[in-house]
Amino acid sequence: MARYTQDKEELTEQKAKKFNLWLGMIGMFMMFAALSSGFIVYTAGGVDKGIKTLLPEAFIYSTVLIVLSSLTMQLAYVAARKTAFGRQKLLLMATIVLGLGFFAMQVHAWGVLSGRGVVFVNPNASQSFVYIFTGMHLAHIIAGILVLVRALAGRIRNIDQVRNVFRMDLAALFWHFLGILWIYIYVFLLLNQ
Amino acid sequence: MSSITSAHPADHHGEHGHHHESFLSKYVFSQDHKMIAKQFLITGIVMAVFAMFLSILFRLQLAWPDKEFPILEVFLGKWAEGGRISPDFFLALVTIHGTIMVFFVLTAGLSGTFANLLIPYQLGARDMASPFMNMLSYWFFFTACIVMISSFFVESGPASAGWTVYPPLSAVPTAISGSAMGMTLWLISMTLFIASQVLGGINYISTVLNMRAKGMDLWKMPLTIWALFLTAIVGLLSFPVLVSAVVLLIFDRSFGTSFYLSDLVVQGQILPNEGGSPILFQHLFWFLGHPEVYIVLMPALGLTSEVISTNSRKPIFGYHAMVYSLIGITILSFIVWGHHMFVTGMNPFLGGVFMITTLIIAVPSAVKSFNYLATLWRGNIRFTPAMLFAIGMVSFFISGGLTGLYLGNSALDIALHDTYFVVAHFHLVMGSASIFGMLCGVYHWFPKLFGRMMNEKLGYLHFWLTFAGAYLVFFPMHFMGIDGVPRRYYAFTEFPFMEKWISVNVFITWAAIIAALGQVAFLWNFFSSIRFGKRATQNPWGSNTLEWTTGVKHIHGNWPGELPTVYRWPYDYSKPGHHEDFIPQTVPFSETMSSNLPHDFEGNVEAERIQREWELANRPQAEKEAE
Numbered sequence: 054m055a056r057y058t059q060d061k062e063e064l065t066e067q068k069a070k071k072f073n074l075w076l077g078m079i080g081m082f083m084m085f086a087a088l089s090s091g092f093i094v095y096t097a098g099g100v101d102k103g104i105k106t107l108l109p110e111a112f113i114y115s116t117v118l119i120v121l122s123s124l125t126m127q128l129a130y131v132a133a134r135k136t137a138f139g140r141q142k143l144l145l146m147a148t149i150v151l152g153l154g155f156f157a158m159q160v161h162a163w164g165v166l167s168g169r170g171v172v173f174v175n176p177n178a179s180q181s182f183v184y185i186f187t188g189m190h191l192a193h194i195i196a197g198i199l200v201l202v203r204a205l206a207g208r209i210r211n212i213d214q215v216r217n218v219f220r221m222d223l224a225a226l227f228w229h230f231l232g233i234l235w236i237y238i239y240v241f242l243l244l245n246q
Numbered sequence: 247m248s249s250i251t252s253a254h255p256a257d258h259h260g261e262h263g264h265h266h267e268s269f270l271s272k273y274v275f276s277q278d279h280k281m282i283a284k285q286f287l288i289t290g291i292v293m294a295v296f297a298m299f300l301s302i303l304f305r306l307q308l309a310w311p312d313k314e315f316p317i318l319e320v321f322l323g324k325w326a327e328g329g330r331i332s333p334d335f336f337l338a339l340v341t342i343h344g345t346i347m348v349f350f351v352l353t354a355g356l357s358g359t360f361a362n363l364l365i366p367y368q369l370g371a372r373d374m375a376s377p378f379m380n381m382l383s384y385w386f387f388f389t390a391c392i393v394m395i396s397s398f399f400v401e402s403g404p405a406s407a408g409w410t411v412y413p414p415l416s417a418v419p420t421a422i423s424g425s426a427m428g429m430t431l432w433l434i435s436m437t438l439f440i441a442s443q444v445l446g447g448i449n450y451i452s453t454v455l456n457m458r459a460k461g462m463d464l465w466k467m468p469l470t471i472w473a474l475f476l477t478a479i480v481g482l483l484s485f486p487v488l489v490s491a492v493v494l495l496i497f498d499r500s501f502g503t504s505f506y507l508s509d510l511v512v513q514g515q516i517l518p519n520e521g522g523s524p525i526l527f528q529h530l531f532w533f534l535g536h537p538e539v540y541i542v543l544m545p546a547l548g549l550t551s552e553v554i555s556t557n558s559r560k561p562i563f564g565y566h567a568m569v570y571s572l573i574g575i576t577i578l579s580f581i582v583w584g585h586h587m588f589v590t591g592m593n594p595f596l597g598g599v600f601m602i603t604t605l606i607i608a609v610p611s612a613v614k615s616f617n618y619l620a621t622l623w624r625g626n627i628r629f630t631p632a633m634l635f636a637i638g639m640v641s642f643f644i645s646g647g648l649t650g651l652y653l654g655n656s657a658l659d660i661a662l663h664d665t666y667f668v669v670a671h672f673h674l675v676m677g678s679a680s681i682f683g684m685l686c687g688v689y690h691w692f693p694k695l696f697g698r699m700m701n702e703k704l705g706y707l708h709f710w711l712t713f714a715g716a717y718l719v720f721f722p723m724h725f726m727g728i729d730g731v732p733r734r735y736y737a738f739t740e741f742p743f744m745e746k747w748i749s750v751n752v753f754i755t756w757a758a759i760i761a762a763l764g765q766v767a768f769l770w771n772f773f774s775s776i777r778f779g780k781r782a783t784q785n786p787w788g789s790n791t792l793e794w795t796t797g798v799k800h801i802h803g804n805w806p807g808e809l810p811t812v813y814r815w816p817y818d819y820s821k822p823g824h825h826e827d828f829i830p831q832t833v834p835f836s837e838t839m840s841s842n843l844p845h846d847f848e849g850n851v852e853a854e855r856i857q858r859e860w861e862l863a864n865r866p867q868a869e870k871e872a873e
Contacts, residue, residue: 062372062809069375069456076448080486087490087530095505095526102521174502176520181503189493 290355370459473548546683558625631705646675667727715761
């Protein structure tokens with residue numbers, strides 16, 4: 054009975070921690086929702102406002118990279134559940150590499166934009182907003198990569214399976230969220246370009 | 247972390263609870279919700295005293311604008327040259343007073359203390375969902391406090407753009423002296439503060455939704471928990487918006503972008519920024535700023551509900567209505583922010599919409615006020631210091647709320663905007679009401695926090711000085727506002743038509759000084775009672791909620807052995823047929839057969855049958871006795 058109670062309490066706490074992540078994601082989304090509404094209010098302020106350029110192709114490639122990384126992350130999570138630890142490690146590493154690739158591609162897109170004269174410090178702040186959206190998303194990507202590295206470190210240190218799966222569960226959820234968040238930002242910017 | 251708090255809770259919280267803790271892990275980097283509550287409370291009190299002291303300084307300037315106080319120069323140096331507060335420093339004082347009181351005292355000090363203390367205790371949980379995040383929440387808050395206070399030690403002085411930090415004053419570092427380093431520190435401090443609030447808020451919501459004891463369904467939760475839960479939701483949805491606003495502000499300040507800035511000439515220099523909109527900042531700021539008012543107020547409403555019911559020895563009147571009012575306030579709080587911006591050139595139609603949503607808030611607020619009064623009505627009232635502060639809170643909520651009807655009306659607001667009428671309104675309905683809610687909570691839950699009682703006589707002295715003081719300070723301000731006296735002016739007596747108000751300002755300042763001295767009674771009572779107060783019994787107020795079923799001495803995990811089971815709502819006070827005037831939530835209906843009512847069983851046919859049988863079996867005996 055005592056053992057049962059103890060496990061149940063532990064399970065409740067894990068459930069609550071996962072719920073924390075959901076709430077955190079709601080908070081993060083609110084930040085981007087605020088930026089979106091700020092963008093709309095600002096851009097509606099005059100005909101000289103607006104993105105007024107086509108978004109760089111690099112954003113398409115980065116979208117492909119982040120979608121692929123979501124796939125590898127999900128496969129890594131499934132591998133962790135099936136105790137296929139070798140595959141879990143490999144797929145996690147692939148996810149991290151794809152994440153870094155996404156990061157590099159976004160920075161490259163900034164280069165393309167500034168090459169066209171669409172710079173961050175700009176009297177048309179709608180164009181500055183593009184950097185703000187992508188930059189704040191990249192800040193979250195850095196956090197996401199740290200979460201992935203932590204999950205990988207746990208695997209390498211051979212932590213017990215319950216914690217391994219729990220960490221992977223949270224890492225996968227967060228990483229998928231970052232992918233969906235990017236798609237939201239991209240579609241929002243596409244609709245306003 | 248998890249090995250301490252989650253992996254083996256029964257071992258840790260049971261008979262083997264005396265595990266070794268270092269000073270650091272127990273008092274400094276504690277992950278225990280009770281210790282974190284104390285940390286929030288004491289930091290909040292220190293910040294409140296600091297902000298109150300700032301207010302006395304600027305009150306001196308307002309009451310005696312031409313008088314010199316040489317002692318001020320001794321302590322403040324160039325900010326009070328010749329013994330008179332400088333105009334720049336005056337603006338810094340009102341800015342930091344507002345920032346600290348709104349955010350650091352009435353948000354973190356109030357929610358941080360009581361959400362940490364009461365959510366696990368009143369729900370029957372061992373701790374928060376993530377004790378580690380909870381610890382981080384406090385330390386982010388503490389660091390934010392240090393950074394905010396440190397701005398008094400930089401040469402250009404603290405931020406001075408008002409607590410709302412509107413650009414361009416906040417966005418152009420060369421605008422006024424307070425726009426320089428002090429503003430940067432303000433932004434750093436607030437970023438840390440928001441991180442603290444979001445971490446804390448996530449934990450509060452998650453704990454309420456996931457970690458309630460067996461039997462504690464949502465409709466058995468005390469109103470304190472409902473209020474703290476909804477407050478956390480409001481915070482989670484609104485604080486991130488301020489982050490976005492602040493990020494854009496930082497880029498405008500430091501990187502030359504033009505989100506908020508346009509066409510400015512500062513000290514003869516034309517600034518390069520073009521195309522920005524300061525109104526955009528106001529929209530983003532007030533999307534947080536107005537919900538923030540309810541983040542400050544709702545916990546106070548929750549704490550008072552509990553204290554008024556307990557000390558009236560009556561069930562709270564209209565429990566469901568109280569919850570729905572809180573939910574109504576929560577939703578409405580997000581669609582009224584425009585009422586702070588009626589005079590920004592807003593489309594009158596949009597202003598009309600914001601006016602209507604604003605005035606609708608009067609409905610749930612009135613429901614709450616009437617329910618408080620109905621709870622008090624014919625109650626067996628115990629005038630403990632906590633109860634006095636709770637009643638005081640209701641008084642401020644009503645008298646300050648009434649002027650909200652004037653200010654919420656866009657036509658009237660054009661005349662009253664940025665006058666002392668606004669200062670009077672929000673200091674009563676948000677400032678005084680919330681601080682009274684907080685103090686009512688401190689007096690009521692002190693035995694739970696520290697295992698000792700506070701001195702009642704000092705409590706009464708504190709109450710009357712503060713209650714009278716607050717009204718004497720803020721009530722006259724309404725009249726000044728109606729006459730057009732503007733807020734935040736360093737020397738409004740320069741305008742001849744306002745000179746007549748100088749005597750009122752002297753009166754207000756004396757009232758403020760006396761009320762501030764009254765706080766010494768509280769500080770002495772609070773800190774000396776921690777060590778020398780009378781030892782508390784387990785349930786000193788005869789209360790029903792779960793926290794009073796835990797031991798006076800704190801243990802990890804709160805309850806030794808299994809967690810409690812809840813059988814009833816928390817407001818079974820003076821229930822007819824029961825031998826005591828309270829029935830704790832952990833008492834099953836099978837132990838209170840003589841007082842059970844049909845609706846207690848919530849449609850459980852079997853329980854109703856058992857109750858009927860018991861009544862039938864016992865009735866003849868009772869009747870015989872009657873004969």
